[in-house]
Amino acid sequence: xxxxxxxxxxxxxxxxxxxxxxxxxxxxxxxxxxxxxxxxxxxxxxxxxxxxxxxxxxxxxxxxxxxxxxxxxxxxxxxxxxxxxxxxxxxxxxxxxxxxxxxxxxxxxxxxxxxxxxxxxxxxxxxxxxxxxxxxxxxxxxxxxxxxxxxxxxxxxxxxxxxxxxxxxxxxxxxxxxxxxxxxxxxxxxxxxxxxxxxxxxxxxxxxxxxxxxxxxxx
Numbered sequence: 001x002x003x004x005x006x007x008x009x010x011x012x013x014x015x016x017x018x019x020x021x022x023x024x025x026x027x028x029x030x031x032x033x034x035x036x037x038x039x040x041x042x043x044x045x046x047x048x049x050x051x052x053x054x055x056x057x058x059x060x061x062x063x064x065x066x067x068x069x070x071x072x073x074x075x076x077x078x079x080x081x082x083x084x085x086x087x088x089x090x091x092x093x094x095x096x097x098x099x100x101x102x103x104x105x106x107x108x109x110x111x112x113x114x115x116x117x118x119x120x121x122x123x124x125x126x127x128x129x130x131x132x133x134x135x136x137x138x139x140x141x142x143x144x145x146x147x148x149x150x151x152x153x154x155x156x157x158x159x160x161x162x163x164x165x166x167x168x169x170x171x172x173x174x175x176x177x178x179x180x181x182x183x184x185x186x187x188x189x190x191x192x193x194x195x196x197x198x199x200x201x202x203x204x205x206x207x208x209x210x211x212x213x214x215x216x217x218x219x
Contacts, residue, residue: 004059004180005048005055005058005059006046006048006057006088006111007059007180007183007184007187008023008184009171009183009184009187009188009189010022010023010024010025010184010187010188010189010199011024011025011188011189011190011191012024012025012028012172012188012189012192013024013025013026013028013189014150014212015169015189015190015191016191016192016193017169017190017191017193018190019193023184025184025185025188025208026089027113027185028188029146030146030185031068031174031185031186031188032145032146032149034143034174034175034176034186035141035142035143035144035174035175035176036140036141036143036144036149036172036173036174036175037065037121037138037140037141037155037172037173037174037175038138038139038140038141038149038152038153038156038170038171038172039110039135039136039138039139039170039171039172039173040136040137040138040139040156040161040162040163040167040169040170040171041136041167041168041169041170041171041189042092042108042136042161042163042168042182042192043090043092043095043096043097043098043100043168044090044091044092044094044096044108045067045068045090045091045096046088046089046090046091047063047071047085047088047089047090047107048087048088048093049071049074049075049078049082049084049086049087049089049148049159050082050086050087050187051079051082051083053075054068054071054072054074054075056068056091059195064172066171066206067093067094067206067208068090068091068093069093070091070093070106070107071091071093071106071107073106074133077131078131078132078133081130081131081136082131084114084115085112085113085127085185086110086112086113086114087109087112087114087127087128087131087133088110088111088113089107089108089109089110089133089136090107090108090110090136091106091107092106092107092108092209093106093181093208093209094206094207094208094209095129095206095207095208095209097106097168098161098166098168099165099209100161100163100164100165100209101163101164101165101212102161102163102164102212103163103164103209103210103211103212104134104163104204104211104212105133105134106209106211107132107133108120108133108134108135108136108137109124109128109134109136110124110135110136110171111124111173112128113180114123115122116179116180116181117177117178117179117180118177118178118179118180118183118187120175120176120177120204121141121173121175121176122175132172136148136171137161137162137163139140139152139153139156139158140152141162141175143182145213149172153170153172153190156170157169157190157192164212168188168192169189169191169192170185170189170190171187171188171189172188172189172190173187173188174186174205
């Protein structure tokens, strides 16, 4: 049976990068009852690894895009260890609008799903380490008030990306596990203003991102 694609992430009302197509969670303060993990929103392609293959935004069929070459190599290495787990992350093999200068991997895990449950952040870290994949950078993990959460996001944006360069934004999620139907209440995002800098879609003239050691050699 075909699994569900990654759930649509609602914006905070104070997110500066919303467009007319985006959904905003007006009741966003409900998430404050939980411990929250703030992770960096990386500028890549949402990609899923599961036992049947590698999937981009759609789960109708495995992706065959040239910028997913690295993902198929990862899948060949870990396919026998995936079981019923679905690993979601950012594929950064192709440069989008941000070119990271400290890129150490082409794939960063941000969520793991098992059946109809999104696993806790602790489990995400455990299973990512099990198959030797990094998670997205963490800004903070704690209980927040409405003011302290917005302050943490603003300060994180000012610092820039943990991978070098601009920061696209942050994703705030309940650190515990929750059902797939509860996603919109447990995962919210903040995106920078004008985060898409070109009208030409990145896939038309895509290029491979350089890892940090390649930049060091070039110097």
